[in-house]
Amino acid sequence: MIVIGRDINIARKELEAGGLVAIPTETVYGLAANAFDEQAVASIFEAKNRPAFDPLIVHTNSIEKAVDFVASFSPTAKLLADAFWPGPLTLILPKTTRISDLVTSGHDTVGVRIPDHELTLSLLAKLPFPVAAPSANPFGYVSPTRAVHVQNQLKDKVDYILDGGEARVGLESTIVRCLEGEVEVLRVGGLSIENLEAVLGRKVDRVKTSSSNPEAPGMLSSHYNPGKSILIGDIDKLLAEIEGKTIGVLSFSNKRTSAKIVKQLVLSESRDLTEAARNLFAALREFDTAGIDIVLAEFVPEEGLGRAINDRLKRAAAK
């Protein structure tokens, strides 16, 4: 039986023994293993059924510790780390040989993040190594924002689940490649582009990702798949058009009234994008187990966290 608790000493012992521990972060739960232990890292890929071409993010609790396995922090990388860590930002930086090719899928760069969660920061502070941790879901599925999500899906594949409550941000980190002064966004996420640009004092480029784009491995166009078909558009119009199906509706703020709707969830009644982001993945999971054929959803405003919400919706809807 899988053990869930709040004991960082159990989590530490499991990690030191080469085990897998689900850790809470402010973005989503991660599936952690000792980043310096190749066998432990290999078991992450196995538990998630994750293809080897999809590199892992390495988590630690201080910039001093990160310097151990990062070949160089450019002044821009340092600026961003100082501004946003601990927080929902992953920096892609040159790696040293301390990080194996298994972690980085053969790239000479490594994704690094200091997560903003008290329990996990205390755990990381006690560890003599950083942890590699992808989101704690089977490959291709929606990321977990609660301990029970991990429990339901990974079951006995994980040695301990450290329960840190509901993830505060609810979307994965924003991934920024920061090499030789160049700044590029590989994945929009829990840190808004506006906040990033405000600190940099300039606009940043967003790398277009697709399954065939090697610049951003793992950023497949179909991901976060909740198992049900999702149609995104004008919900009222879609409701009028669709016949003979049991319908779920995922709206930003306004409830619809229609006899066709079997289940309806609202992301944020007050149109608060932070609240909407926090609710998104749990809502997608709820529709997955509901007795419906199809989910009708709508985009939120394309600003702030709205960009990442729309990105996840698009990819959840992609076939």
Ligand code: TXA
């Ligand atoms: O918020 C998050 O980032 C969560 C929590 C647990 O920290 N983690 C997460 O990990 O979302 P994961 O494995 O689901 O997504 C990691 C993505 C990879 O799919 C890849 O796109 C990118 O990070 N990545 C990691 N290392 C990279 C590298 N060296 N170069 C380019 N992209 C990299």
Ligand code: MG
């Ligand atoms: Mg993931």
